[in-house]
Amino acid sequence: xxxxxxxxxxxxxxPLAALRDEFALAPATIYLxxxxxxxPPKAAAARAQTVIGAEWGDGLIRSWNTAGWFALxxxxxxxxxALIGAAEDEVVVTDTISVNLFKALSAALRVxxxxxxxxxxxxxxxxxxPTDLYIAQGLIEQLDRGYELRLxxxxxxxxxxxxxxxxxxxxxxxNYRTGYMHDMRAxxxxxxxxxxxxxxxxxxxxxxxxxxxxxxNADYAVGCTYKYLNGGxxxxxxxxxxxxxxxxFSQPLSGWWGHKKPFEMSPxxxxxxxxxxxxxxxxxxxxxxxxECGLDVFLKTxxxxxxxxxxxxxxxxxxxxxxxxxxxxxxxVTPREHARRGSHVSFEHPHGYEVMQALIARGVIGDYREPHxxxxxxxxxxxxxxxxxxxxxxxxxxxxxxxxxxxEFAARGAVx
Amino acid sequence: xxxxxxxxxxxxxxPLAALRDEFALAPATIYLxxxxxxxPPKAAAARAQTVIGAEWGDGLIRSWNTAGWFALxxxxxxxxxALIGAAEDEVVVTDTISVNLFKALSAALRVxxxxxxxxxxxxxxxxxxPTDLYIAQGLIEQLDRGYELRLxxxxxxxxxxxxxxxxxxxxxxxNYRTGYMHDMRAxxxxxxxxxxxxxxxxxxxxxxxxxxxxxxNADYAVGCTYKYLNGGxxxxxxxxxxxxxxxxFSQPLSGWWGHKKPFEMSPxxxxxxxxxxxxxxxxxxxxxxxxECGLDVFLKTxxxxxxxxxxxxxxxxxxxxxxxxxxxxxxxVTPREHARRGSHVSFEHPHGYEVMQALIARGVIGDYREPHxxxxxxxxxxxxxxxxxxxxxxxxxxxxxxxxxxxEFAARGAVx
Numbered sequence: 001x002x003x004x005x006x007x008x009x010x011x012x013x014x015p016l017a018a019l020r021d022e023f024a025l026a027p028a029t030i031y032l033x034x035x036x037x038x039x040p041p042k043a044a045a046a047r048a049q050t051v052i053g054a055e056w057g058d059g060l061i062r063s064w065n066t067a068g069w070f071a072l073x074x075x076x077x078x079x080x081x082a083l084i085g086a087a088e089d090e091v092v093v094t095d096t097i098s099v100n101l102f103k104a105l106s107a108a109l110r111v112x113x114x115x116x117x118x119x120x121x122x123x124x125x126x127x128x129x130p131t132d133l134y135i136a137q138g139l140i141e142q143l144d145r146g147y148e149l150r151l152x153x154x155x156x157x158x159x160x161x162x163x164x165x166x167x168x169x170x171x172x173x174x175n176y177r178t179g180y181m182h183d184m185r186a187x188x189x190x191x192x193x194x195x196x197x198x199x200x201x202x203x204x205x206x207x208x209x210x211x212x213x214x215x216x217n218a219d220y221a222v223g224c225t226y227k228y229l230n231g232g233x234x235x236x237x238x239x240x241x242x243x244x245x246x247x248x249f250s251q252p253l254s255g256w257w258g259h260k261k262p263f264e265m266s267p268x269x270x271x272x273x274x275x276x277x278x279x280x281x282x283x284x285x286x287x288x289x290x291x292e293c294g295l296d297v298f299l300k301t302x303x304x305x306x307x308x309x310x311x312x313x314x315x316x317x318x319x320x321x322x323x324x325x326x327x328x329x330x331x332x333v334t335p336r337e338h339a340r341r342g343s344h345v346s347f348e349h350p351h352g353y354e355v356m357q358a359l360i361a362r363g364v365i366g367d368y369r370e371p372h373x374x375x376x377x378x379x380x381x382x383x384x385x386x387x388x389x390x391x392x393x394x395x396x397x398x399x400x401x402x403x404x405x406x407x408e409f410a411a412r413g414a415v416x
Numbered sequence: 417x418x419x420x421x422x423x424x425x426x427x428x429x430x431p432l433a434a435l436r437d438e439f440a441l442a443p444a445t446i447y448l449x450x451x452x453x454x455x456p457p458k459a460a461a462a463r464a465q466t467v468i469g470a471e472w473g474d475g476l477i478r479s480w481n482t483a484g485w486f487a488l489x490x491x492x493x494x495x496x497x498a499l500i501g502a503a504e505d506e507v508v509v510t511d512t513i514s515v516n517l518f519k520a521l522s523a524a525l526r527v528x529x530x531x532x533x534x535x536x537x538x539x540x541x542x543x544x545x546p547t548d549l550y551i552a553q554g555l556i557e558q559l560d561r562g563y564e565l566r567l568x569x570x571x572x573x574x575x576x577x578x579x580x581x582x583x584x585x586x587x588x589x590x591n592y593r594t595g596y597m598h599d600m601r602a603x604x605x606x607x608x609x610x611x612x613x614x615x616x617x618x619x620x621x622x623x624x625x626x627x628x629x630x631x632x633n634a635d636y637a638v639g640c641t642y643k644y645l646n647g648g649x650x651x652x653x654x655x656x657x658x659x660x661x662x663x664x665f666s667q668p669l670s671g672w673w674g675h676k677k678p679f680e681m682s683p684x685x686x687x688x689x690x691x692x693x694x695x696x697x698x699x700x701x702x703x704x705x706x707x708e709c710g711l712d713v714f715l716k717t718x719x720x721x722x723x724x725x726x727x728x729x730x731x732x733x734x735x736x737x738x739x740x741x742x743x744x745x746x747x748x749v750t751p752r753e754h755a756r757r758g759s760h761v762s763f764e765h766p767h768g769y770e771v772m773q774a775l776i777a778r779g780v781i782g783d784y785r786e787p788h789x790x791x792x793x794x795x796x797x798x799x800x801x802x803x804x805x806x807x808x809x810x811x812x813x814x815x816x817x818x819x820x821x822x823x824e825f826a827a828r829g830a831v832x
Contacts, residue, residue: 024473033477040473048464048702056649057440057456060781061449069649096697098671099515106558126683131672131697134685138670142522142558151683177681226698233472233485233701254554255514256547265593265786267542267567269550281512281547282642285649286464287700365476370681 010385035377038230041293085212100239104220112167119167174204174342179334208343230294255280309380426801451793454646457709501628528583535583590620590758595750624759646710671696725796
C-alpha cells in the first residue's frame with residue numbers, strides 16, 4: 001500500500017466498520033492498546049447508572065434476585081463461552097485470572113495425583129505472562145510435595161518437555177509480548193498423548209482470535225474480560241471447565257458461592273454440581289455488569305469476521321512498517337504466519353520505550369513491554385485501516401526525525 | 417418510649433442526622449438490611465460516570481497511572497484502616513473475603529509451621545459465617561497434613577478449645593446471625609497466651625462498631641466493604657496485616673500484583689515489601705472506585721459517634737419490640753449487653769421467613785436467616801429513630817393481624 005486512500009477504501013468495504021460506533025473512543029486517538037485495556041462500549045455508562053440507581057439504589061438487597069445479580073457469573077459466562085468454543089454452562093465470569101488459574105491448576109494436580117502420583121511437573125514457557133508462573137510457583141510451594149515448574153525458552157521445545165512425568169501443561173495461547181499463537185489443538189493432543197492435562201490461558205485470545213476449546217478437547221481455560229472483550233479496567237476474569245471434568249473439579253478456594261446450597265448456611269462445604277463450584281466469593285456487581293456491554297457488541301458479528309479483519313489489520317501493519325520504516329531499526333517479533341499470530345504485533349527497537357512515549361504524545365497509544373518491545377494491539381471492533389496507515393506514518397516520522405530523543409521521552413523511572 | 421414523637425425528638429437531637437442526606441435512599445423505604453448491602457452514597461453515580469467516561473474512556477490505559485488506579489487498593493486501604501484501628505499501610509482493599517481469608521489463613525499456618533509444627537488446629541465457631549469455615553476446610557484438604565478445624569458451639573467454649581495444639585483462631589468479631597460481638601482484645605490475648613495467632617473476620621464490624629486491631633494486638637483481619645461501608649454490591653473486600661507480620665507474610669496466591677517489580681516481567685515471583693504482597697491479580701476498578709464514596713462519608717464523623725448511635729438505635733429497637741410486641745412469639749437472640757452486641761438485632765419467630773416477607777411488602781426491608789431468624793441491621797449513617805418506631809409498629813401490626821399468613825408470604829421455594 002502506498003497511499004492512505006487505499007486504507008480508506010478498505011474501511012469503506014469493512015463489514016465491521018459500523019461497530020466502531022458502539023464504542024466511546026475520542027476521535028483524535030488511535031488506540032492500539034485494546035489488548036491491554038479495551039475501550040468503553042457506549043452502553044457502559046448507562047448500564048452503570050442503571051445498576052447503581054435502579055438496581056442498587058431502588059432494588060437494594062432484593063436485586064440479588066430481581067436484577068439477576070446472583071445469576072450474572074453464569075449468564076455472562078454463557079455469552080462469553082460462545083466466543084471461545086465452549087458449551088452452555090461451562091464458563092463463569094468471576095475473580096481474577098490469577099485466582100482462576102490457582103483453582104484450575106489445583107484441580108488439575110488433584111486429578112493427576114489420583115490417577116498417577118508420579119506426575120509432578122507443570123510445563124510452561126519462561127516467556128509466559130509472569131502471573132501465570134507466579135501462581136504455579138505459589139501453588140507448588142504450598143503443596144510442598146516435590147512439584148516442579150518446567151519452563152521452555154522456545155515453543156519448539158514443548159514436545160520434548162512434555163514427558164511422562166508431566167501432570168499439566170499451562171500455556172498461554174497467544175503470547176503477551178510477541179503475539180505468537182500456539183496450535184491449541186495439536187498441543188492439547190500432544191499433552192493427552194503423554195498423559196498430561198492441558199490448561200490454557202486465553203488472556204490475549206478471547207475476542208481476538210478464533211478459539212475452539214471443545215474442538216481442541218482442552219481440559220481447562222482461564223482468561224480475562226478487560227482486553228479484547230472491553231469489560232472495563234480490571235473487570236472480572238473467567239474460567240472454563242468442560243462438562244466432562246466438572247464434577248471431578250475440586251479446588252481449595254471453596255467459598256460459599258461454590259456451595260450447592262449457599263443459603264442453607266451449613267457449616268460443611270458441599271460443592272455445587274457443574275460450574276457453580278468454580279465460584280468462590282461475592283463478586284463486584286457493578287464491574288461485572290459492565291462486562292455484558294462488551295459481550296453484546298460481539299453478538300452483532302461473529303469471531304470468523306473478527307479474525308478476518310484482525311489478520312487484515314496486522315498484515316497491513318507489518319507490510320507498512322517493513323516498507324515505509326525500512327532501515328529504521330525495527331525488528332519484527334511477531335510471526336508472519338497467520339496460524340501462529342494473535343491480534344497484536346510487536347517490534348523491537350533499541351529505544352523502544354522512548355519511541356512509544358513519543359507515539360503516545362502524538363495520540364497513537366500502543367504499549368511498551370520489557371525489553372525493547374513496541375506492542376501494537378489490533379482490536380477489529382474499533383480499529384480502522386486508516387489507523388494502521390496513520391500509525392505507521394507517525395512512527396516513521398518519529399524514527400526519521402529521531403524526535404524520540406527529546407528529553408521528555410528519554411528518562412524513565414520506575415516502569416509502570 | 418410510648419409515642420412516635422419521642423423518636424422524632426431523638427432524630428432532631430442526633431448529631432449524625434444530616435449524614436442521611438449523603439445516601440440515595442427512597443424516602444418510603446425503611447432499610448434495615450445495610451448489614452447485608454449498604455445503600456448507595458449519592459456520590460457513587462457521579463463517581464462511576466467519571467471512572468467510565470474521563471478515566472476509562474478518555475484516559476484509557478494511561479489511567480492506571482494518571483487516575484491512580486494502581487494505587488487504589490492501598491489508598492482505599494488507608495482510608496478504611498482508620499475505621500478499624502489499623503496503622504498506615506496495613507490494609508489493602510482487594511479480592512473477596514473468602515480469597516483474603518485463604519491468604520491470611522495460609523500465611524498464619526506457614527508461620528506456625530515454622531515455629532511449632534505440632535500446631536495443627538484452626539479454632540472457629542460452628543455458627544461462623546459459612547464461607548469462613550468452607551475456606552478453612554478447603555485449605556486443610558489442600559495441605560493434607562493433618563490440619564483440623566475445631567468448632568465450638570458457644571463462645572463460652574472458646575477458652576477450653578484454644579489448647580496448645582492450636583495454630584490460629586479464626587473468629588468473626590460480630591456473628592452474622594445473632595449479632596453477638598466477641599471481646600477481640602481478650603480473645604487475642606488468650607490465643608497469644610496459648611501460642612496461637614488470632615485472625616479476625618470484620619464483615620459485620622467494619623463501619624459498624626469500634627474496632628481496634630492494633631490495640632488488641634490482633635494478627636490478621638479480613639472484612640468486606642459492601643455492608644456498613646456502603647461500597648456497592650460485591651465491592652472488593654479488605655485484608656489487614658500489622659507491620660510486625662508483613663514481611664513474614666507468605667501465601668500461595670502469589671499473583672503479579674504482589675510482586676516487588678511487576679513490570680519487570682521476571683519469571684520468578686519475588687514478594688513486595690509490606691502490604692503489596694497481599695495483592696494478587698488486577699482488581700475491578702469501577703467497583704473499587706465506588707468504595708471510596710462510602711468511606712468518604714465516614715470522614716465526616718468518627719466511629720465513636722457511629723457506635724453511640726448504633727447502640728441507641730438497637731437499645732430502642734429491643735425495648736420497643738419487648739414492650740409493644742410482648743406475647744407475640746418473638747425471642748431476642750442478640751445480647752443485651754452493649755459490649756457483646758454488634759449493630760444488628762435478631763429475633764426468632766417460628767414463622768420468621770413469612771413475617772419478614774410481610775414486612776418487606778410493607779416497605780420495611782430486613783433480612784431473614786435460617787433458621788427462623790428475623791435480622792434487622794442498624795446503620796447509623798442513614799437509619800433514623802423514627803424508622804425504629806415505625807418498624808416495630810409495622811411488625812406488631814403484622815403479628816397481631818397475622819397478615820403474614822397470607823398465601824403470598826407463606827410458601828417459599830429455594831431460599832435465596
